[in-house]
Amino acid sequence: MDTSRFEKLLRDEKTKLGAEQKENAKEDEFDNADHFFPEEEADQVEAHDIELSMDRTIGNSLEDIDAALERIEKGTYGTCEACGQAIDEARLEANPAARTHTQC
Numbered sequence: 001m002d003t004s005r006f007e008k009l010l011r012d013e014k015t016k017l018g019a020e021q022k023e024n025a026k027e028d029e030f031d032n033a034d035h036f037f038p039e040e041e042a043d044q045v046e047a048h049d050i051e052l053s054m055d056r057t058i059g060n061s062l063e064d065i066d067a068a069l070e071r072i073e074k075g076t077y078g079t080c081e082a083c084g085q086a087i088d089e090a091r092l093e094a095n096p097a098a099r100t101h102t103q104c
């Protein structure tokens with residue numbers, strides 16, 4: 001399998017997510033500044049919660065991407081972590097960080 005193509009996809013995605021994460025961290029700093037105001041709007045709190053959960057999603061994706069890049073290095077990329085069988089290239093195309101194949 002041509003892993004260099006997937007490696008590029010993964011690295012692009014990692015760069016993108018890293019930038020998003022930095023952007024979110026910046027917004028968090030603004031949020032903290034807001035906390036000097038005693039009365040906080042309920043919807044502001046809600047927006048903050050959504051940001052936090054977005055951070056977590058990005059964190060998970062970055063972990064998946066790092067794991068996938070590691071597998072490329074080890075030469076085990078494209079095999080299912082659950083059953084060890086090859087993952088469809090079409091699935092990797094859609095989600096290059098996929099750890100398992102759809103049936104698992």
Ligand SMILES: [Zn+2]
Pocket residue numbers: 080081082083084085100101103104
């Ligand atoms: Zn499997």
